[in-house]
Amino acid sequence: DTGVSQNPRHKITKRGQNVTFRCDxxxxxxxxxxxxxxxxxxPEFLTxxxxxxxxxxxxxxSDRFSAERPKGxxxxxxxxRTEQGDSAMYLCASSPLGYEQFFGPGTRLTVL
Amino acid sequence: KQEVTQIPAALSVPxxxxxxxxxxxxxxxxxxxxxxxxxxGKGLTSLLLIQSSQREQTSGRLNASLxxxxxxxxxxxxxxxPGDSATYLCAVRPSDYKLSFGAGTxxxxxx
Numbered sequence: 441d442t443g444v445s446q447n448p449r450h451k452i453t454k455r456g457q458n459v460t461f462r463c464d465x466x467x468x469x470x471x472x473x474x475x476x477x478x479x480x481x482x483p484e485f486l487t488x489x490x491x492x493x494x495x496x497x498x499x500x501x502s503d504r505f506s507a508e509r510p511k512g513x514x515x516x517x518x519x520x521r522t523e524q525g526d527s528a529m530y531l532c533a534s535s536p537l538g539y540e541q542f543f544g545p546g547t548r549l550t551v552l
Numbered sequence: 553k554q555e556v557t558q559i560p561a562a563l564s565v566p567x568x569x570x571x572x573x574x575x576x577x578x579x580x581x582x583x584x585x586x587x588x589x590x591x592x593g594k595g596l597t598s599l600l601l602i603q604s605s606q607r608e609q610t611s612g613r614l615n616a617s618l619x620x621x622x623x624x625x626x627x628x629x630x631x632x633x634p635g636d637s638a639t640y641l642c643a644v645r646p647s648d649y650k651l652s653f654g655a656g657t658x659x660x661x662x663x
Contacts, residue, residue, distance in 0.1 A: 446595075473650065482556070482641050482653030483596070496649060531595060540586065541651060543596040 442466060444544035446532050452550045453522055460518045461547045465534030472515050473533040473541060474507055476500065483531050489515060490537070522551045554579045554646040558654035566662050571629040573657045575642030580620050583645040587616050587627050590639045590656070599640075600627070632661045 445464045453459050465472045470491050475483035486505070487497045491512040501507075504522075509515040519526055529548050533541040555578040565571060575585075584603045588596040600616045602609045602625070608617045613630040629636055639658045643651040 444595075471649065475651075480655065482643070482655050483651075484653070485650040488649050533596075540584075540598060540601045542598060543588075545595040548593065 444532055444534050444542055446530075446544040446547050448547060449545060450548045450550075452552065454552050455522060455524060457522055458518065458520045459522060459549065460516055461530055461532075461549075463515045463517070463532030463544060465514070465532070466542060467513075469534035469536055469542075470512070471535045471537060472509055473535075474515070474517055475531040475533065477529040477531060477546070478527075483529075486517075519549075522549075524551045527551045554582075554644060554652040556642060556644055556652050556654040558640075558642055558657050560657060561655065562658045562660075564660040564662060565632055567632060567634060569632055569661075571627075571632050571636070571659060571661075573627040573629075573640050573642075573659070575625040575627070575654055577623045577625075577644045577652075579646055580623050581646065582620065583648065585616075585618055585625050585645070586643045586651065587614075587625075588641040588643065590641060592639075596641065632659075634661045634663045637661050 447462045473488040474486040477483040489509040504520045507517045529546045531546045533543045535541045557576045586601045587599045600609045602618045615628045618625045639656040641656045643653045
């Protein structure tokens with residue numbers, strides 16, 4: 441399957457711990473996006489990369505959040521000192537330049 | 553700021569009935585509009601993408617229309633089946649990159 445993959449699919453952590461999620465985009469897609477979705481809401485944009493450059497960050501992305509895409513391929517999203525309000529589904533998407541976005545299965549984070 | 557609204561929030565229909573899902577957006581300056589399906593606890597599956605220059609797009613039993621000037625899109629699903637039960641999300645692309653989503657319409661098709 442050559443779709444977008446995300447790992448882990450589920451993560452349960454205690455408040456204050458750090459967590460890291462990984463996204464592997466479709467191989468020829470040079471754009472990669474991170475979104476966050478809370479229960480009953482649509483996804484909200486967090487950040488996006490074009491190749492290895494992070495070009496935009498939402499105000500939702502506090503300084504506890506950091507995202508990287510070191511070689512323009514996979515990306516990681518790290519949350520430091522997690523809070524209960526960080527509990528959500530974290531979705532990754534990829535696209536060719538400016539075209540249709542394809543989403544991965546998401547990582548569900550639960551902060552206890 | 554682009555606001556996307558989907559009405560109704562939930563819909564229950566008997567099998568075989570046609571579904572009509574509505575999406576409205578506040579800023580008509582969009583690149584395109586996508587309709588997605590989301591099953592519980594899962595990611596998003598793209599159903600249809602309509603470019604800003606298009607009026608409608610069709611795929612099988614699905615048809616989506618776009619009226620950019622009035623800020624509206626409608627997704628039609630013909631002859632609904634229980635397998636169509638899911639949440640349907642509308643998203644507009646107001647810029648060259650990010651999508652702005654509505655909160656979705658949760659559809660239940662009763663057998």
